Amino acid sequence: MLSARETARPHLGERQLLAACQEGERPAHLDECQTCRARYAKLAAFLDAVRQDATGAADEVFTAERLAAQAAHVRRRLKNLSAPVRVLTFPAPRRSAPMVGRAGRRWVAMAAAAGLLIGLATGVTVNFHPFGAQFGPPTAAERAVGDRTAGSARSMALSNAWAAADRRQGDEAFLSEADSAFGSPHVEELQAIDAMTPRVREIAAVSR
Amino acid sequence: MIGASQGAPVPAGREADTLDASEIKRLLAGELEDEARERFAGIVLRHQRRASRIAYHYLRDAAEADEAVQDAFVKAYLHLDTFREELPFEVWFTRILVNGCLDRIKARARRDRWFVPRAENVEDGQGVLETAAGTGPSPEDALLARERHRRLNRALGRLPDRQRLVFVMSQVEGCSSKEVSAATGLNESTVRVHLFRAIRRLRKLLTEPPEVTGGTNRAVR
Numbered sequence: 001m002l003s004a005r006e007t008a009r010p011h012l013g014e015r016q017l018l019a020a021c022q023e024g025e026r027p028a029h030l031d032e033c034q035t036c037r038a039r040y041a042k043l044a045a046f047l048d049a050v051r052q053d054a055t056g057a058a059d060e061v062f063t064a065e066r067l068a069a070q071a072a073h074v075r076r077r078l079k080n081l082s083a084p085v086r087v088l089t090f091p092a093p094r095r096s097a098p099m100v101g102r103a104g105r106r107w108v109a110m111a112a113a114a115g116l117l118i119g120l121a122t123g124v125t126v127n128f129h130p131f132g133a134q135f136g137p138p139t140a141a142e143r144a145v146g147d148r149t150a151g152s153a154r155s156m157a158l159s160n161a162w163a164a165a166d167r168r169q170g171d172e173a174f175l176s177e178a179d180s181a182f183g184s185p186h187v188e189e190l191q192a193i194d195a196m197t198p199r200v201r202e203i204a205a206v207s208r
Numbered sequence: 209m210i211g212a213s214q215g216a217p218v219p220a221g222r223e224a225d226t227l228d229a230s231e232i233k234r235l236l237a238g239e240l241e242d243e244a245r246e247r248f249a250g251i252v253l254r255h256q257r258r259a260s261r262i263a264y265h266y267l268r269d270a271a272e273a274d275e276a277v278q279d280a281f282v283k284a285y286l287h288l289d290t291f292r293e294e295l296p297f298e299v300w301f302t303r304i305l306v307n308g309c310l311d312r313i314k315a316r317a318r319r320d321r322w323f324v325p326r327a328e329n330v331e332d333g334q335g336v337l338e339t340a341a342g343t344g345p346s347p348e349d350a351l352l353a354r355e356r357h358r359r360l361n362r363a364l365g366r367l368p369d370r371q372r373l374v375f376v377m378s379q380v381e382g383c384s385s386k387e388v389s390a391a392t393g394l395n396e397s398t399v400r401v402h403l404f405r406a407i408r409r410l411r412k413l414l415t416e417p418p419e420v421t422g423g424t425n426r427a428v429r
Contacts, residue, residue, distance in 0.1 A: 015404055022378060022403070023385065046411060047379055050360065054380040057357035058261040061270045067260065070274055071252050074281045078245050081286070 012036045017043050175200045225251060225297035233288055248285050255298060256281075258381055259305050265376040266309045268365055276312055280305040295390065302383075302391035306373065313369060363413040367406050374399050375406035 012020075012029055017036070019025050021044050030037050062070075228251050235244035256277060263273035263280075284291075284301050291300050364372055373392060377383045378399075385403070389396040 014408065015400075018404055018407060019400075046414075047407070050410065050414070051379050053353075053356050053360045054265065054364070054376065055261065056353060057361055058264045058380075059257075060354070060357060061264060062257065062260040062274075066274070067256055070256055070260070070278060071249065074252050074256075074278050075245065075249055077278065077282050078248065078285055081282070 012039070021047055172200070172204050176204075222296050222298070225254070226293050229288060229291055229297050230293065232285075233291075236288065245285075248281075251297070252281055255301060258298075259301070261380060262302065262373075262376055263305060263309055265364060265380065266306070266369070266373050267312060268361075272312055272316075273309075276305065276308050280308050283308070296387075299387055299390045302377070303393070306392055309373075310369075359414065363410050366413060367409060370394070371402045371406035371409070374402040375410070378403050379407075 011033060012027065016027060017040050020027060020030065020040060030040055228247055232244045232247050232251075235241070235247065259277045259280060260273060263276045264270060267273045267276060280301065283304050287304075291297065364375070367375065370392075374388055374394070377388045377391065378385070383391070385396050385399045388394070388399045388403075392399070394402070
């Protein structure tokens with residue numbers, strides 16, 4: 001049964017009840033209204049239960065051992081942060097031979113120039129043609145070899161041409177045979193189309 | 209309000225944090241890194257449980273929460289020179305943690321867009337073997353508690369990320385709206401709205417009869 005005072009005042013809203021639970025702002029209405037006090041108690045009990053369960057659920061997963069391992073991980077990571085960074089040396093070019101001095105380098109250049117001159121002089125003296133028959137007139141021996149080579153090349157070209165002609169004739173003969181074999185269609189309806197289609201032998205005759 | 213639920217006197221904890229942070233800064237400036245690390249280990253021990261709870265409820269994945277907490281501590285150590293004493297250390301640190309968790313949630317969303325989402329390991333029966341032969345509560349109590357935790361985890365999982373974070377920080381860790389606002393970067397009134405909605409939704413979800421699905425309910429029966 002509500003008292004006259006309770007019915008006169010409106011009840012607290014959920015936000016006000018929550019603020020009372022959360023921030024400790026306990027309104028005076030709570031002392032006067034039994035209904036709101038009951039609601040407040042119910043909400044506070046619910047929040048307490050949820051708090052306990054939520055804490056329990058997390059603590060069930062994050063056991064003391066796990067937290068110790070976590071702290072050790074953090075410590076190790078912090079230690080690694082301050083450890084000097086190990087730099088791997090990039091492979092540098094090796095010094096295989098001792099450096100030759102300026103005088104040595106000069107001797108090497110002079111030897112290379114002398115070698116070049118000697119090579120040119122020798123080439124002129126023995127009439128050496130490094131690029132074959134393109135430069136200078138051919139000798140008698142070269143001419144004989146050339147004639148033989150040219151003759152054989154000519155005969156090879158001829159035999160290739162004959163072989164090709166034989167092949168072409170063979171192909172044409174085969175196609176003509178096939179054409180004549182399939183020349184007369186057995187289906188009457190196709191005979192008109194067949195009459196209009198050019199024959200291979202006709203095309204061959206025209207191309208000749 | 210932070211730490212009140214753990215029974216530690218609040219000013220002492222905060223003062224210790226502030227003192228430690230200042231001392232670590234001084235040690236790092238003097239290149240005494242070993243001492244600085246030792247000092248920081250004390251901060252880690254004081255805050256890791258709370259940080260793990262927040263990260264766990266926010267990320268809903270124990271392994272990821274573990275990594276997020278580690279990352280947050282390393283980041284806090286690296287950026288300790290930016291810490292200002294006017295803000296409590298735990299609020300500053302929680303902000304680092306929350307930002308890290310948020311990055312992870314975004315990365316997870318990106319990953320899940322391309323790959324098949326992972327199954328949550330919240331309900332993987334972890335700890336069953338440990339408690340079966342333990343000397344803690346009776347098996348029935350442990351089972352009931354685990355079932356309650358599962359229900360709560362499921363209900364929390366159905367809250368939007370922000371609401372869940374605000375709820376966990378306010379209700380589980382006992383932060384005031386102002387502290388949650390400072391740690392999350394949300395407006396204080398927004399924090400209150402999130403909290404109100406989260407509680408209303410949780411009450412609805414937790415007072416509903418449990419869904420009769422899976423093996424969990426069969427085990428309870």
